[in-house]
Amino acid sequence: MYSSEQILYHYTKDVRILQRSVRARKGNLCLDYVRAPPSAKIVECRQLLQTVLREIRDRFPDGIDAILLSGGLDTSILCEASDQDFAVVKDDTFMTILLDKKGKARPILRFRHALTVQADPTAQDAIFAANIFNRLENVSLEQHHVLRVTLDALLKNSSEVARLLCTCDPMELRNSLVIYEALRAAANRGVKHLVTGDAADEVFCGYSFYHGMTEEALSKYRERITATMEFTTAKLAKELGIEVISPYLDARIVEFSKNLCKSDMIGERTPVPRDGEQGVHGKLILRQAFPESFSQWRAKEPIEAGSGTTRLRLGYFDSHWTEEEFAEQQRFVFREHGVYIRDREHLYFFQAFLRAFNGGLTNVPRRRFNESTQVVEPHGQEETMDSPNVFCPGCGFELSHPKQDFCVTCGCWPTCISPTNDTQGYATQALAKLKSEKERLLQH
Structure with missing residues (x-):
C-alpha cells in the first residue's frame, strides 16, 4: 500500500509541488501544506492550543507528573505539539512544520510518566502509545507504562467505581474502569497531577454519529453537549489525590470551537483523501493544525475499543x-x-x-x-x-x-x-x- 507521501508525489503533475515535496522530505518537514497553505482557522486553532499548553508548561516548569496516553489523536497532540508556527520555507511560499523532535519539533510539555491500559492483546492503544513514546523517549517523555490487565481484574473495581461515579451505566463503566486502573497505577507511582485528552471529541466533533448530521442539527447538538458534558477522570482522580489537567476544556478553546462550521471539523483526510471507513474524520481542524502528531490520522476509537474492554458488551x-x-x-x-x-x-x-x-x-x-x-x-x-x-x-x-x-x-x-x-x-x-x-x- 502506498503512503500518502508516495501518492502525493506520483500523482502530482505540478512541478512546483513535486519540488516542494522533495524539499520537505529531505528537510524532515511535514507535507501537509505543499499544495496550499493552512486556513486562517487552522492557524488560529494551533496558536490557541499552543497558548494553553505554554501556560500549563509555565505552571509546571519541572515537567508534569503524567499523562493518560491512549495514543489517540487528542493525547498524541498534547504529547507532541511543538512551539513552532507554520513557517514559510525560504525561496518558496509553502508553509510547513519541522518534524525533528530534538530540534524545533521538541514538544511544549514534558512528562515523567505516560500510562496506557491494555485489557486485550489486540487492542490498539498500547501500539500507538508505544510509537509515540519511541519518538519522545529522552526528549519529553521519561517512562511509558503499559498496564496489561485482564477483564476480570478490572471488574474487581466495579463497585468502587460505581460508587465514586454514582452510576451503573455499562458504557460509562466499560470506559471508566480503564481510567481508574490507570489512575491507581499513577497514584502508586507518586503522581500528583496528570494531563488528559478529555473533551476534544465533544468540542471538535470527534464521534462518528456527528458525520450524518445537518449543519443545523449539529449546531443544536453541540450547544446541548457543551452545556451538559461531564468527565469522570477528575472525579476518580480526586479520590486518589490527583489533580487532572484537561487542556481541551479550556474556556477559550470551547468558545473558539463554537464559531466553527461542520466542514471545519468533519471532512476527508488531507492532503491525500482515502476511501472507505477511514475516508471521513472528525476533529479535522485539530488534525490539520498539528501535523507533527504521530496519531494525526488515527481513526477515532472509544476507550473501550482502544483498551480492549469492548468484549464486556459482546457476550x-x-x-x-x-x-x-x-x-x-x-x-x-x-x-x-x-x-x-x-x-x-x-x-x-x-x-x-x-x-x-x-x-x-x-x-x-x-x-x-x-x-x-x-x-x-x-x-x-x-x-x-x-x-x-x-x-x-x-x-x-x-x-x-x-x-x-x-x-x-x-x-x-x-x-x-x-x-x-x-x-x-x-x-x-x-x-x-x-x-x-x-x-x-x-x-x-
Missing part, C-alpha cells in the same frame, strides 16, 4: 445467567428497585452498584422520582434553584441537566424527546418500547 456475561435466570432477575430488579435492566452486562453493573450503596437505592445520593407513589424522594439531596427536576424513565433518578437526554445513572437513552434525537423517530420508538417493557415486567 462476556452470557455465562453468568441463562435466559430464564436473566428474565427472572430483570423482573425482580424492576419490581423491587424500579430500575429497568436492559441486558446481562447492565445487570452485572447494577448489582455492583447496589453493593456499592449497601444494597439499597435509598442510599444513592441523588434525588429520585418514585413512579408508584408519584413522589420525589430526596435521598439526602434537597431541591435547590439549580435542581433539574427532570427524572429518568429507566431508573427514576434525577438527570444531571434539564436538557440531558441520556441518564448518567443507568445509561438509559433517550430520557426524553428532543429536536436532535428524534429526527427519524428513534427517540419516540425507544420510549414507547421502554414503556411497554415496564408494563410487561409488572404483569404476573
Whole structure:
C-alpha cells in the first residue's frame, strides 16, 4: 500500500509541488501544506492550543507528573505539539512544520510518566502509545507504562467505581474502569497531577454519529453537549489525590470551537483523501493544525475499543445467567428497585452498584422520582434553584441537566424527546418500547 507521501508525489503533475515535496522530505518537514497553505482557522486553532499548553508548561516548569496516553489523536497532540508556527520555507511560499523532535519539533510539555491500559492483546492503544513514546523517549517523555490487565481484574473495581461515579451505566463503566486502573497505577507511582485528552471529541466533533448530521442539527447538538458534558477522570482522580489537567476544556478553546462550521471539523483526510471507513474524520481542524502528531490520522476509537474492554458488551456475561435466570432477575430488579435492566452486562453493573450503596437505592445520593407513589424522594439531596427536576424513565433518578437526554445513572437513552434525537423517530420508538417493557415486567 502506498503512503500518502508516495501518492502525493506520483500523482502530482505540478512541478512546483513535486519540488516542494522533495524539499520537505529531505528537510524532515511535514507535507501537509505543499499544495496550499493552512486556513486562517487552522492557524488560529494551533496558536490557541499552543497558548494553553505554554501556560500549563509555565505552571509546571519541572515537567508534569503524567499523562493518560491512549495514543489517540487528542493525547498524541498534547504529547507532541511543538512551539513552532507554520513557517514559510525560504525561496518558496509553502508553509510547513519541522518534524525533528530534538530540534524545533521538541514538544511544549514534558512528562515523567505516560500510562496506557491494555485489557486485550489486540487492542490498539498500547501500539500507538508505544510509537509515540519511541519518538519522545529522552526528549519529553521519561517512562511509558503499559498496564496489561485482564477483564476480570478490572471488574474487581466495579463497585468502587460505581460508587465514586454514582452510576451503573455499562458504557460509562466499560470506559471508566480503564481510567481508574490507570489512575491507581499513577497514584502508586507518586503522581500528583496528570494531563488528559478529555473533551476534544465533544468540542471538535470527534464521534462518528456527528458525520450524518445537518449543519443545523449539529449546531443544536453541540450547544446541548457543551452545556451538559461531564468527565469522570477528575472525579476518580480526586479520590486518589490527583489533580487532572484537561487542556481541551479550556474556556477559550470551547468558545473558539463554537464559531466553527461542520466542514471545519468533519471532512476527508488531507492532503491525500482515502476511501472507505477511514475516508471521513472528525476533529479535522485539530488534525490539520498539528501535523507533527504521530496519531494525526488515527481513526477515532472509544476507550473501550482502544483498551480492549469492548468484549464486556459482546457476550462476556452470557455465562453468568441463562435466559430464564436473566428474565427472572430483570423482573425482580424492576419490581423491587424500579430500575429497568436492559441486558446481562447492565445487570452485572447494577448489582455492583447496589453493593456499592449497601444494597439499597435509598442510599444513592441523588434525588429520585418514585413512579408508584408519584413522589420525589430526596435521598439526602434537597431541591435547590439549580435542581433539574427532570427524572429518568429507566431508573427514576434525577438527570444531571434539564436538557440531558441520556441518564448518567443507568445509561438509559433517550430520557426524553428532543429536536436532535428524534429526527427519524428513534427517540419516540425507544420510549414507547421502554414503556411497554415496564408494563410487561409488572404483569404476573
